[in-house]
Each structure stands twice: as C-alpha cells, then as structure tokens.
Amino acid sequence: MTADAVVVGAGHNGLVAANLLADAGWDVVVLEATGAPGGAVRSAEVTAPGYLSDLYSSFYPLGYASPVLRGLGLDRYGLAWRHAPDVLAHVLPDDRVAVLHRDVERTAASLEAFAAGDGARWRTAYAQWRPLADRLVAMLMTPFPPVRHGLGLLGALGAGDALRLARRLLLPVHKLGQEMFAGVGGRALLSGCALHTDISPDDAGSGVYGWLLAMLGQQVGWPVPAGGAQMITDALVARLAARGGRVVPHAPVVRIATAHGRALGVRTADGRAWRARRAVLADVPAPALYLDLVGPDALPPRLVEDLTHFRWDGSTVKVDWALRGPVPWRNRDAAGAGTVHLGADVAGLARYAGELSAGELPAHPFLLAGQMTVADPARSPAGTESLWAYTHLPFRTRWDDGEIAVQVARMEAVLERHAPGFGALVAGRYVAGPGRLERENPSLVGGAVGGGTAAAYQQLFLRPVPGLGRADTPVDRLFLASASAHPGGGVHGAPGANAARAALARQRPVAGLAYRAAVRAAHRAVYAGAAPEPPVPSAGRPVEETARPVSVGDR
Template sequence: MLSTGLAATEPGAERVDAVVVGAGHNGLVAANLLADAGWDVMVLEATDAPGGAVRSAEVTAPGYLSDLYSSFYPLGYASPVLRRLALHEHGLAWRHAPEVLAHLLPDGRAAVLNRDPHRTAASMAAFAPSDGERWLESYADWRTVSRPLLDALFTPFPPVRNGLELLARLRTAGALRLARRLVLPVRRLGAELFDGAGAPALLASCALHTDLSPEDAGSGIYGWLLAMLGQEVGWPVPVGGAQRITDALVSRLRARGGRISYGAPVDRVLVARGRAMGVRTVGGRTWQARRAVLADVPAPALYLDLVGATRLPPRLVEDLDHFRWDGSTVKVDWALDGPVPWTNPEVAGAGTVHLATDLNGLTRYAATLACGEVPEDPFLLLGQMTTADPSRSPAGTESLWAYTHLPFRRIWRTEEVAEQVTRMEAVLERHAPGFRARVRGRYVAGPADLEERNPSLVGGAVGGGTAAAYQQLFLRPVPGLGRPDTPIDRLYLASASANPGGGVHGAPGANAARAALARDRVLTGGLYARVVGAAHRAVYR
C-alpha cells in the first residue's frame, strides 16, 4: 500500500494549485477568492449538488419551493465577505417580508420587529411604555459599533485592526462596557435593557438560533446581534430560494476558471514531510495540490478521518475528544393552500416567527435539551417563505417551514422524530386554529435525513459545533490559534467548525483562502509558515 505522501505525487495524479474539499458555501467562497488570485482551483464535492446547507427544492407539493436547510440571511446580507464577491452580478437578488420577525408569547401577544425602528419601538412599548425609547437607544448603541464589530467578526483572529477601530470609537470606558455585553447571558441583558416581557423574549429567542440557553454566557451578544441586524438590514431571503446564493457562487467560480467535481468524496488528505500534498477520493483517484488544500468539512472529519490521528499532535487529538456538537434538528416543510390562520394578525406579515413561549419557557426548553430530554412543548423557529418572497408558491398560498431542536444524538428512531413533528404541529394549531386543514403537502427532515443529504450536518447539528463560549474564537474548534491554519502545513480548515462559526456569511472560507494566499507569498510565505508552526508547537506540545 502506498504511503499517503507518495500517492500525492503519482504520475497519474491530476495537478492543480488548490483542492477545496466540499462545495458548501464556505468552500465555494474560498474557491472564488483563490480563483480571483489566479490559482487553478478544483472543488471536490461528495454529493451530487453544490451548496451544502444552502439549497432549495420542491419537496412538499408541485409549485411550492422550500429552502432545505438555512433560509433567512441577515448575516449573509450584511457580510462584507459576500458583499465583496458582488454576487448580484451573477443573479442574486434579495426580498424582505413586510415584518422582519414576530415573537409570539403564550398569551397571544406578539413582539414585532420591523425595519422601521419606530414601528419596532411601538411594538416594544406595548409591553412597557419605556421600552420603545429603550429600543431606540439600544439600536443607536448598535449603530455605533456595527461596522467594525461585523468586520472583526468576519476576519481572522485576532481582529487587530477592527479591534483598534472599536477602541477608538468607544474609548476605554465604552470598550469595557461592550466587553461586558459580549459575555452577558441574554436573560441578564434583556433585564438590563428593558422593563416589559416583549423585547427580552425577542432577544432570547434570537439567541436560540444557536444552541445556547438564555442563561449561558455569551448568549446576549448573539441575541442582540441578530435582533439589531434585523433592525438595520432586515432578515432577507434570496428571490427564488436559498439555492440562488449557491448558484451565484458557482457561476462566479466557473467564470474565473474554477472547476467542481460532484460525487467525489475525499477519503484522505495526502501528507508528506508535514505538508499537505493533495487528496485522494474514494476509488483511488488522487489530486496533487501545488499550493494548498482547504477543507469545508467539520473539524473532527478533517483531523480524524481525512488526515488521521497518527499525523497530528497527540494533544490536538485529545482535545478533539472534547469537541462538542450543537443540538440535533428536526425540520418540517409544509405546502399550505392559504396563509397561516394566525389568531394574532400581527404575526401574518412576519417572515420569521418565534413560536410561542416567554423567557422562562425558553429557559425551560433549553434546560430540557441540556438534560438530554425531548421537550414536550417545543419552541419553534418558523419561516413564512411566500410572505417573504411571493415566488415561492402559487398566489394565495404559503410555503412554510419550522424547525426545533433535540438533544444531540447520532441516531434517532423514525417514530421519535414523528412524535416530535406531531408536537410541532400541535403548537402551530394552538396559535393558528385550522392550520392542519390547510396542509396540502408535508416534508419531514429528521437528524438522520439532514446528515444523509449533507454529511457535514452530523447528527442534524447545523452549526458546525456548539456556539458556547468555551468553543469560540481561539477555542474553536479546539484550543489553539483561532485561525484556519492547521498543524499540517498548507492545510486549512474552511468550515463552520472554524472561527467565527456557523451562519451563512462565508467568513470561514474567506479566512482559509486568505491564510493560503499568505502562506504562498514569495517573500513572506516562509516566515508566515515558521511563525504559525512555532505557535502550533507551543499550543500542542
């Protein structure tokens, strides 16, 4: 059997500048940036289609388009990474629902986020008169820091330049208070900012787009970030489905000479003398990478399956034992022959609906998951897609989805998933009587279904690993540099398992491409490699 190093340089190996493993959106972003630099790039995708968790299809009924995984994209719309790619030149356009988000409470009241700050403030003031002005004050705080904060979020760690800009804007006192906000639990943040029940519940439900509890350190910044992005730019959707993001990335890549091979699962990264030399696909075909290998796959898959523990520092392998996934997911799509018959009409115009519990209920839901139990009354994140984009289904109908979380497990029985779907529909029927009568078609994706169609969604975990503070920044995916560089020279982690984590914004892919380009520079690439190598030796010795 050939060694992995010799296989990379076999005479039959096809040679390219860079191999990108995985055609998820991060892999496609990385491939585009390398192609922009003039590199010959080959993307190898295990499945028969690009996009990873950014895909659409008609799965419920003819004429009803569903986003199969991710859907609303505040981070993608605001991302400087995607903005610089000018995807509108390749057909990507955006639409907004009349209302950004509605959080429906158990008593039937709704806290509604609109792109007009004053309309949002009026909704929050209905819960407590002071909360309208408090919302506007919080939004003003956000506007002060939004650009440098987002730039810092989407650039390699540590974000020195953007951090200095934040410090210049806020000065020491303001920076210290922002630092405190970054670690606050969302329950505490909501209590400090608002008096009524509406705004804190809305912030907390935004935080639960991750796997964090309202009591977890750092959940406050997630809730505040998503809510304030909704206020600033909305939560838009691509016209014609999430697939349009992927289509634009593929079109752009091909226009620059990049290539994609489908049905080409990689089973080994080829390493010689501590350097990534290429990859081997199932069946034995090899690809030599003259400059870099970038992997848009989960960190455990890259390190343990594609590289192998024997080629890694033992301490890194030990740290991977403590890598934690986010929760498993159950997602249901419905084709409705009319709009959702909400009891509260304020919810009807919202693209996204958080259904239907208060702050204490969110804590109980998260605690149930933390105990490894299935919530009997699940919290739902729901998308009214035709409300946001009329092209998603025939006029007068609705293409609807909802998902909820389960405790992380690799195996869920079909009947367990079916029971949770029944609970999900009961929640909807309670707040929209007559919902079931409007269902023309239904499509259920449990954790196993999600992983089967997208191997990166291990156990139905959609975030590439927990968003908990102990697995973020320089602790993501394990304690280290917080960068895409790996202990294998010219091998880069380009997935949501890398900093800054999950969400459709392209930052992990962009960061990996930037690192590969820095390593390859003629004058400074060698120094870059020595510095990164020394840092890795210090971390993993």
C-alpha cells in the same frame, strides 16, 4: 489531476474560498461528495409541486451584512434579495406578538405596548449599535485576534465604553434582556434570537447572539434570496466558473495525502489522486478533517486528545409544509413576518433549554418558523404559503423514527394552538429529522447545523479546539474552511474567506516565510508535549463513532 488548490466540499464556505483563490489567479478544483454543490444552502420542491422550500438555512441577516459575500458581487451572477413586510414576530403563549420591523419607530411602538418606556429603550439600543455595526461585524468575521478592526472599535468607543461592550458580549441573554427592557416583548425578541444557537438563555455569551441578530434585523432586515437559498450557491458556482474554477460532483474525498508534515493533495473514493500544488482547503467539520481525512498518526497527540472534547451543537428536526392558504394566525400581527418565533415566553425558553441540556425531548417545543411566500411571493402559488419550522433536540447520532414523529406532532400542535385551522390547510409535508439531514448532507452530523457548539468554551481561539482561532492547521498547506473554524456557523462565508487568505499568505515569496515560521511556533506552543492517558469518550459523541468519511461542504 493537478490544481493549485483542491477544496474539499462545495458548501458555501468552500465555494467562497475557491472564488477568492481564483481571484488571485490560482487554478482551483472543488470536490463535492454529493451530486450537487451548496451544502446547507440549497432549495427544492419537496412538499408539493410549485412550492419551493429552502432545505436547510433560509433567512440571511449575516449573509446580507457580510463584507465577505458583499465583496464577491454576487448580484452580477443572479443573486437578489427579498424582504418580508416585518422582519420577525415573537408570538407569546397568550398570543400577544412582539414585532421587529425595519422601521425603528414601528419596532418601538410594538415594544411600547408591552411596557411603557420600552420603545424609547429600543431606540436607544439601536442608536448605540449603529456606530459599532460595521466594525463589530468585520471584527467577528476576521481571523482571531482581529487586530485592525479591534483597534478601530476601541478607538471609536474609548476604554470605558469598550469595557461596557465587553461585558455585554459576555452576558446571558436572559440577563441582558432584563437590563435593556422592562416588558416581556423586548426580552422575548432578544432571547428568541439567541435560541437560533444551541446555547441556553442563561449561558454566558448568549446575549451577544440575541443582540447581534436583533440589531442586524433592525438595520438590514432578515432577507431571503429571490428564488430560494439555492440562488446563493448558483451565484457562487457561476462566479467561480467565470474565473476558470470547477466543481466536481460525486467526488467524496476519503484521504488527504501528507508527507513530511505537508498536505500534497487528496484521494477520492473512486481511487483518483488529486495533487495540490499550493494548498488543500477543507470545508468539512473539524473531526472529519483531522480524524478521518488526515488521520491521528499525522497529527500532534495533544490535538487528537483535544478533539475528543469537541462538542457538536444540538440536533435538529425541520418540517416544511405546503399550505393552501396563508397561516391563519390568531393574532394577525404575526402574518407579515418572514420569521416567527413561537411556543414559549422568556421563562419557557429557559425551561426548553433546560430540557435539552438534560437530554430530554421538550414536551412544549420552541419553534423557529419561516413564512417563505410572505418574504418572497415566488415561493408558492398565489394565495398559498410555503412554510417551514424547526426545533432543537438534544445532540445524538441515532434517533428513532417514532421519537421524531412525536416531536413533529408537538410542533404541529404549537402551530395549531396559535393558528387554529393550520392543519386543515396542509397540502403537503416534508420532515427532515437528524438522520435525513445527515444522509443528505454528511456535514450535518446528527442533524447539528452549526459545525460545533456556539458555547463560549468553543469560540474564538478555542474553535474548534484550543489553538489560534485561525484557518491554519498543524499540517502545512492544509486549511480548515468550514463552520467548525472561527467565527462558526451561519451563512456569511467568513471561515472560507479566512482559509483562502491564510493559503494566499502562506504562498507569498518573502512574507510567507515569516508567516510559516509564526504558525509553526504557535502550533508548537499549543501542542507541545505528549498526550495524557486515553481520554474519556466525549459526551457529544463516542470516540468510536467519530471516525467516518465526510466530505460534503459544511453550512
């Protein structure tokens, strides 16, 4: 079986890559280990009949704003978006609520209630964001270094404001909130948004995540696909099929065939060989690609050593509930929000992150919750609610069921405290701890949903390991297309798009020669020399546990 390109994994990044290659006239086949495409962009009825749950990811500000997904025209293949009345509510321990609304004046009024002048401060922050938004989002989603968009942003800002922006991008969100707002409302909105990642509010670089998600929420909202997250996947699959591409389920890849430093194709678990005339693109985590599918013997020793320092993001436990009625919030200001943050104020978020860093189960977990029927009424019967919540755990590859049960009980206690009577409304419940998440989607190693930590030391040209921050790998014609590649986790399609563009650039008759020479020279510079003594096992994952077959698509 032969195709121009073989894509390993039918997560959304793999499907984006396949679509862009098909647009260029390539014959593309996508091999998916599980029985269904989508990776972490899927939906199903798992709590009770008639209640639709997004199994993994759910709200999509980055997906909605993404020039990659927007450029695919997925609305022509059934994708439509829905917005909750309010974007986000942060419920504080005393039940005060800070609300982010797509109307900037309503957001400002909510924050003004926490501190005089914070409404004006929010309007100013948003006014500063608007001229930067398109260039900044485009810069984040292109290969590093983002020369064209970076120069455009520099030209728009000037040297002084560019340096101020650079400082803001490096600030811890705790410090950024103190600089931007006098009251706890605005600070909580920023910090809660930053905690969608695995990094602490006191970590350098956490500010950019809080600022980016909050500002996108103000600009475009945090929408959901009408009919569930599955609609994104279905639209990508339908678009690919219309261009002659195909997705093959139950086809776990166990080896990428290489010769003379070049990827030739793959072999699946059933023994079939799939030849790639032009490229292999892998929508799998970086350790799985390099250590399992390619194998250390075919890689530079320095790269193999660097992979022992690869860090996963935290483990996750997610719970879906079918509720017989709306969430009975003590403060009704939370009732209209699609996403709700609760369980901690700014100081509590720091304590929560500290417990995670120490490897402890937080006694008072911070919850990120989604009121799906509020956002999309078709998700459950009229007058009911399809609710989910998740919380972070320290990263581990093995969890005891009892530990997960304890944390789920703590999550439900948080909800009961802020929404008395919540438990009495539960008609069904579905718990996805780290083990279940990984069993159902092997790319979610240990329940880590981001493809690797969002910490600054594993971003840009350091993602997934020190190198170029690009999709190219030391194996010619092999490209990393997963969230382990720059710019990382989230449903926006950038890693898949970057991999497809790199594969196309590699094949250009004349320019491709210069491209290949530049990539080889860069890899020689990065990976030159012999590896030192055998490394100490990674704190993120023991070396002996790293090698494992994984071929389902990444988030």
